[in-house]
Amino acid sequence: MSFRTVISSPRTWKLVPAILLSVVLALLVLCYAPALREWTLAVLPGPPGARAAKGNAPAEAAAKQKRIRSLQQQLATFTPKKPYIVIDTSNNMIQLRSGEKIVHKAVCSTGSYVLLKAGGNRQWVFKTPRGRFYVQKKEQSPVWHKPDWAFVEEGLPIPPEGAKERYERGVLGDYALHLGDGYMIHGTLYTRLLGMPVTHGCVRLDDETLSLVYRNLGVGSAVFIY
Numbered sequence: 001m002s003f004r005t006v007i008s009s010p011r012t013w014k015l016v017p018a019i020l021l022s023v024v025l026a027l028l029v030l031c032y033a034p035a036l037r038e039w040t041l042a043v044l045p046g047p048p049g050a051r052a053a054k055g056n057a058p059a060e061a062a063a064k065q066k067r068i069r070s071l072q073q074q075l076a077t078f079t080p081k082k083p084y085i086v087i088d089t090s091n092n093m094i095q096l097r098s099g100e101k102i103v104h105k106a107v108c109s110t111g112s113y114v115l116l117k118a119g120g121n122r123q124w125v126f127k128t129p130r131g132r133f134y135v136q137k138k139e140q141s142p143v144w145h146k147p148d149w150a151f152v153e154e155g156l157p158i159p160p161e162g163a164k165e166r167y168e169r170g171v172l173g174d175y176a177l178h179l180g181d182g183y184m185i186h187g188t189l190y191t192r193l194l195g196m197p198v199t200h201g202c203v204r205l206d207d208e209t210l211s212l213v214y215r216n217l218g219v220g221s222a223v224f225i226y
Helices: 003-007 010-043 050-078 148-153 207-216
Strands: 084-088 093-098 101-107 115-117 123-125 131-134 137-140 143-145 167-169 175-180 183-186 222-225
Touching: 093 207, 101 207, 115 148, 131 175, 175 207, 183 207
Parallel strands: 084 222
Antiparallel strands: 084 093, 093 101, 115 123, 131 222, 137 175, 143 167, 175 183
16 A cells, blocks of 8 residues: 555544644643643642641741750850850860850960870879869969979979979969869960960960959859860
8 A cells, every 4th residue: 555545545534633632732741841740749649748748847847946946045044144264175265255245265275185104003194174164263373383293294303292392483374263173274484385285284374365364254153165
């Protein structure tokens, strides 16, 4: 059968409308596929839980906001009402704060983490303790009571308690704030080393920062070290 015979066949002409309709539908699908998809998702039910998840989005957002407010309130309860200081031992930085406001920020020096051995089982690791502390005592023109490690470090014999060799003036600066267990916040003769981890565990400050801290903090003031 020739192509001309097929075209001229009445049966073939009856199929022309169906063919044209199929072509038109195909073109519509290609042109409006995104719109049809949105319409389908809006009208037809999706996978189990899809509508529930969409409907719960506002509730989930509200729950998150409530959780954030709760955490902010908890943080506020931990923030001291009086001035306090925050010491960052990793970066050797100190902040004098009042509430959320930073009153003063400066470099400091903290523990070196050097290990000193004295023979036998005696040894010391010179690190600044971390945690929440309180000023236990404030002192002007402090005198350093030298512990045993100070003599071991210098290669000197350890004198008995109360010996005059145990006391040294002028090395702690104008002020000292005692945190307990021998740890202090004090001044230094070695200002060029501020910003470096070089201390035996105490926190060293420059004269200006030390004066501000001493004036603003009282006995019982909080000191956060991390």
